[in-house]
Amino acid sequence: MSNEMIVIGGGIGGLTAAAFLAKDGFNVTVLEASNEWGGCAGKFARGQYLFPVGATLGMGFEEDGVHSLLFKELGIAAPSHFLLPTVMDIHFPNKTVHYYKDRSLFLEELTKHFPHLDRKLKPFYEEIWEIGAEVKKLMVNLPVLPAKTMSEWLLLIKSIRLQSVKLLPYLNQTFSSLLRKYELNDEKEFVALLDSQLIDSMQTTSYNCSAIIGAFALTIYHEGAFYLEGGLFEIAHSLTKAIEDHGGKLIKRAKVTSITKQNLKYEVVDQRNRSWSADHVICNLPIPNLAQLLEQSLLKKLSNSYQRKTDASHWGTMTLYLAIKEEVIPHDTPLFQQVLQGELHEMSEGNHLFLSLSKYGDTKRSPAGTRTLTVSTHTNLDHWRSKENYDQYKEALSRKMMEGVKKALPSIEEGMIHFIEGAPRAWERFTGRQQGMVGGFAQTKENALFNSLSHRTGIPNLWTCGDSVFPGAGTISVSISGYHVYRSIKTQIKRP
Structure with missing residues (x-):
């Protein structure tokens, strides 16, 4: 054999x-x-x-x-691991949205922040979650796409249910078509909220993201997000x-x-x-x-x-690694947060940050009385190709990222113990991935x-x-x- x-x-x-x-x-x-x-x-x-x-x-x-x-x-x-009732907080310049696992609470939260969209939000998300539910049922047997062999085709056919035909109209659509259907595509802050989720999971935004895959990604957040010790x-x-x-x-x-x-x-x-x-x-x-x-x-x-x-082409990432004193972290701070900066709601170059904070008492990550924080943003690798501009760009982007971090943790600089920058070259050295692609x-x-x-x-x-x-x-x-x-x-x- x-x-x-x-x-x-x-x-x-x-x-x-x-x-x-x-x-x-x-x-x-x-x-x-x-x-x-x-x-x-x-x-x-x-x-x-x-x-x-x-x-x-x-x-x-x-x-x-x-x-x-x-x-x-x-x-x-x-x-x-343990379940997170609040998946994360998402900070806009003028508001903070709590992203709840519970779908009803999540819709209530969105209605509070986007009251003018009250009648559109529920039907929009119901369609999203219906698509996501059908995709999840298709995935029970973990079929392969694209199917290449007879056994893979048979498994795919076995996975298809009568209700799966509901997915056919979405097969060649982008997520933005769903937004247009409910006249949400011009709601810039709401679209930014969706894009902040899609960029992390799908590596693209609603404008280009596959409708089916994007809907499934947004559904998963309500299946359960977890903190791993x-x-x-x-x-x-x-x-x-x-x-x-x-x-x-x-x-x-x-x-x-x-x-x-x-x-x-x-x-x-x-x-x-x-x-x-x-x-x-x-x-x-x-x-x-x-x-x-x-x-x-x-x-x-x-x-x-x-x-x-x-x-x-692929995205790269710029990441900051911080060790901080427990005393500068408000007691109700969520373990995961996103920060959106800038008027254009871009999802890279420090305009969108993802923050991951160690849990209180997680001594696998840091000694008692301290926490660790990882902060990342997507970045276009073309910005890092010039040796002359590399360090200058890293410094500027690092400063911009820290300004965003302070919106979530205002006193963080007072409790700083370690501050480490991870630019694309560092990612390339650590992971071996060409040019630091992620x-x-x-x-x-x-x-x-x-x-x-x-x-x-x-x-x-x-x-x-x-x-x-x-x-x-x-x-x-x-x-x-x-x-x-x-x-x-x-x-x-x-x-x-």
């Missing part, structure tokens, strides 16, 4: 694939370039303080959530333990430099000229990174859909659903998982992509 598996990249997607493969008895080796597991959901430490690399919510830990179901199938406990990297720690418990190998500081193939075997070589032979290679990498590793003969064999995406492809009509990239690269036994392939970015999506790879390998090897 062909069962030697190499997983390149120790992000959540790759670790998920490795954990399931190891559990099924395959010989699995995970190669991670850095000294940490988790990729963009990893961590780093400065003295006694531990910082999650990205400022993100925990999703999918409700009873029927993706993480809960996958951890249950692996036979391991999910990391310690320590941070999202605890997902990676749970998965690495599962891999080791089933005999898998985990190797850090193994930066892969090439993937070649001779006969039916792949050879993977790292920066120390160590090599591994494998029947299957699973790449938990962005597509541009993957393209750099493949020998020319393999690169030419990538599917056309992959070929078109090897030079596609978040995968924007979930526009051109990149979402049937236009997504499959985990099948077009090259036999070379697979991809992570945020470049279906379903996209976020720990839920990359976990599903890793599970798709596992399921495909298992099905292929079982085939006579």
